Amino acid sequence: MNAENTTTDSEADVAERRVLVFDTTLRDGEQSPGFSMSRAQKLRMAHALEELGVDVIEAGFPIASDGDFESVRAIATEVRHARICGLARAQVNDIETAARALQPAAHARIHIFLATSPLHREHKLGMSKQQVVDTAASAIRRACELCDDVEFSAEDAIRTEPDYLAEVFSAAIQAGARTLNTPDTVGYTTPAEMYERIAYLRRHVRGVEQVVLSVHCHDDLGMSVANSLAAIAAGAGQAECTLLGIGERAGNASLEEIVMALRTRHDLYRARTGIRTERLQPTARLLANLVGATIPRNKAIVGENAFAHESGIHQHGVLKHRATYEIMRPEDVGCARSSLVLGKHSGRHALRDRLKTLGYTLDEAAFEDVFARFKALCDRKKEVHDGDLEALAVGRDPEAAGPWTLEHLHAASHLGGSASASVRLLHEDGRRVSEAAIGDGPVDAVLRSVARAVGCDLALHEFSIRALGEGGDAQGQATLSARHENRNLTGRGVSTDIVEAAALAVLEIVNRIEHSTQRVATALAANH
Ligand SMILES: CC(=O)SCCNC(=O)CCNC(=O)[C@H](O)C(C)(C)COP(=O)(O)OP(=O)(O)OC[C@H]1O[C@@H](n2cnc3c(N)ncnc32)[C@H](O)[C@@H]1OP(=O)(O)O
Numbered sequence: 001m002n003a004e005n006t007t008t009d010s011e012a013d014v015a016e017r018r019v020l021v022f023d024t025t026l027r028d029g030e031q032s033p034g035f036s037m038s039r040a041q042k043l044r045m046a047h048a049l050e051e052l053g054v055d056v057i058e059a060g061f062p063i064a065s066d067g068d069f070e071s072v073r074a075i076a077t078e079v080r081h082a083r084i085c086g087l088a089r090a091q092v093n094d095i096e097t098a099a100r101a102l103q104p105a106a107h108a109r110i111h112i113f114l115a116t117s118p119l120h121r122e123h124k125l126g127m128s129k130q131q132v133v134d135t136a137a138s139a140i141r142r143a144c145e146l147c148d149d150v151e152f153s154a155e156d157a158i159r160t161e162p163d164y165l166a167e168v169f170s171a172a173i174q175a176g177a178r179t180l181n182t183p184d185t186v187g188y189t190t191p192a193e194m195y196e197r198i199a200y201l202r203r204h205v206r207g208v209e210q211v212v213l214s215v216h217c218h219d220d221l222g223m224s225v226a227n228s229l230a231a232i233a234a235g236a237g238q239a240e241c242t243l244l245g246i247g248e249r250a251g252n253a254s255l256e257e258i259v260m261a262l263r264t265r266h267d268l269y270r271a272r273t274g275i276r277t278e279r280l281q282p283t284a285r286l287l288a289n290l291v292g293a294t295i296p297r298n299k300a301i302v303g304e305n306a307f308a309h310e311s312g313i314h315q316h317g318v319l320k321h322r323a324t325y326e327i328m329r330p331e332d333v334g335c336a337r338s339s340l341v342l343g344k345h346s347g348r349h350a351l352r353d354r355l356k357t358l359g360y361t362l363d364e365a366a367f368e369d370v371f372a373r374f375k376a377l378c379d380r381k382k383e384v385h386d387g388d389l390e391a392l393a394v395g396r397d398p399e400a401a402g403p404w405t406l407e408h409l410h411a412a413s414h415l416g417g418s419a420s421a422s423v424r425l426l427h428e429d430g431r432r433v434s435e436a437a438i439g440d441g442p443v444d445a446v447l448r449s450v451a452r453a454v455g456c457d458l459a460l461h462e463f464s465i466r467a468l469g470e471g472g473d474a475q476g477q478a479t480l481s482a483r484h485e486n487r488n489l490t491g492r493g494v495s496t497d498i499v500e501a502a503a504l505a506v507l508e509i510v511n512r513i514e515h516s517t518q519r520v521a522t523a524l525a526a527n528h
C-alpha cells in the first residue's frame, strides 16, 4: 500500500481497468424534490460535467416533458466529447422521442429500463416473466435501429431472482444492448451481496464478455458507494452516480466518493476513471449553487471540513507530516484555501485569479459584469468570501431574468402579530406598480405584495435561507417555492438582507411565469 495513499493515475500498473463514469445528476439527480433545474442551468452543468471528464452524461428523460426534451436536445447539440444519454421506458414512443432529442449528439446513447423484480412485475407492470423478457427485447431492437449505443437497465435488479435476471440480460444482449445495468433501485443491497450478484451475472449471462456491466446504486441504507465499489471489484465496468449523491429519496451513489475511493485505494481496486479530480470541488459547488443546496460541512471529498483540522493533536501531526491525518491531497480534489482576502480595494487581477481557482473562467463581458457587482457588494460587506463570489459568478438563471425588477421594498414584523410589506416594481415596458400586503411573517407579506402587484395567484409553499459566507454581514441565498395553478415553482435570490433575498426569489418566479405566458401566446399566434 502507498504510505500516503496519494497514488496518481500515471503510476497505474498494467493490470488496471478503466471504469466508465456514467453521470446521472441531470436525470436521476434532477428528478428528486429540491433539485430541479432550468434548461439553461442543465446546459451549464452539462458543460461542467464534460470538463470534469465524465464518460456519459444522462441528460434527461425526453418523454417526461417538453422542457426535458429541449434540455436533452440542447445538451446533445452543445456538448461534443462526452456521450449524451436519454432515458426511455420500454415503449416505442419513449424510444423514438429519446432518439429525436439525441439526434444532434456527436455520441448518443439510448437508455431503456424495465422492472424485472416480482414486486414490480406483478403489482406495477402487470406482466408475466415472459412478457418482461419480450417487451425488453423488442424495445432494445427498436432502439438499436435508431442509435448504435443502447443500454438496458433491469429496474429493481437486486430484488429480482438471479437466474431470471441472467435470462433477461442474455435476451437483452441478443437484442443488441451494449451495456447492462444492475440497479439497486431502492438501496436495499449490501456490499457482499452486490459482489456476489455481479460475479453471478458474469458466470451466467450468455454473451456477457461482449458488453459492459454497469451498476446504479441508491442510498436508502447509506451503502450506495460501498455497494458500487463492491460491484466494480466484482468486475462491473461502469458506475452510475451523481455529484453530491443527489437523486431519488436518499439519493444515488456520490460520484466524487466513488472516484476518490478508486484513486486513493488503487492498491485494492486497480481501476482508474477519466475524471479530472481537481475539478471535483468546483463542479460540486457549481451544482450546489445552481440548485440552492447547502453542502454539509463534513461531506466527504467536497465538504468544507474535508481537509480541515481543528484539534491540537491532529494539527501537530499534520504539521509534522501531512499524511498522518490526510489520506488525499486537498489540491487533488480542487480544494485550495485562498490566503488572498478580497475587499473593496481589490482589483481585477486578484478577482480573476480567485474566480479561476473556484472554477469559473468567464468571458470579458461576463467578467466585467461580475467585477461591477463585486465592487457594489464590497460597499455593503467588509470582506467578500468564496461563497459570495460563486453566487456572483453563477449569476441569475437567464430563464428567470426580467421583465420585472424590484425598485423599492419595505417590510416590517410586528411582535405577536402579522407582518406587512410594500413593494414597487418596474416592468421593462415602463410600467411601475406599487402594492402592499400583510402576511404570516415578512417573507409571506413580500410574496403577497409582489403577487398582488403583478396580478398573479401565488401561495408560499417553502422557504429556506443559507449563508454564503461568514460574519454578520454574510450574504444570504434565499430559495423560495410558491404554489401557482397546481404547480410548485422555485426561485432564488441573493442579498445581504434576507427579506430582499426573498423578494428577489419571488421575482424570479413571477418572471418565469411571465416568460411562459409569453411563450404560450407566441405559439398560439403562430398556429393561427
Ligand atoms: C427508477 C427510476 O428512476 S424510473 C424513472 C422515474 N422518473 C420519472 O418517472 C420522471 C418522469 N416521469 C414522467 O414524467 C411520467 O411518469 C411519464 C411522462 C414518463 C409517464 O406519465 P404517464 O403516462 O402519465 O404515466 P404514469 O407516470 O402515471 O405511470 C407510469 C406508466 O408507465 C408504465 N411503466 C413504468 N415503467 C415502465 C417501463 N420501464 N417500460 C414500460 N412501461 C413502464 C407503468 O406501468 C404505467 O403504465 P400505465 O399508464 O399503462 O398504467
Ligand SMILES: CC(C)C(=O)C(=O)O
Pocket (backbone or CB within 6 Å): 028, 113, 153, 154, 155, 156, 181, 183, 184, 185, 186, 216, 218
Ligand atoms: C432508471 C433506472 C436505472 C433507475 O434510475 C433505477 O433503477 O434506480
Ligand SMILES: [Mg+2]
Pocket (backbone or CB within 6 Å): 028, 183, 185, 216, 218, 248
Ligand atoms: Mg435510480
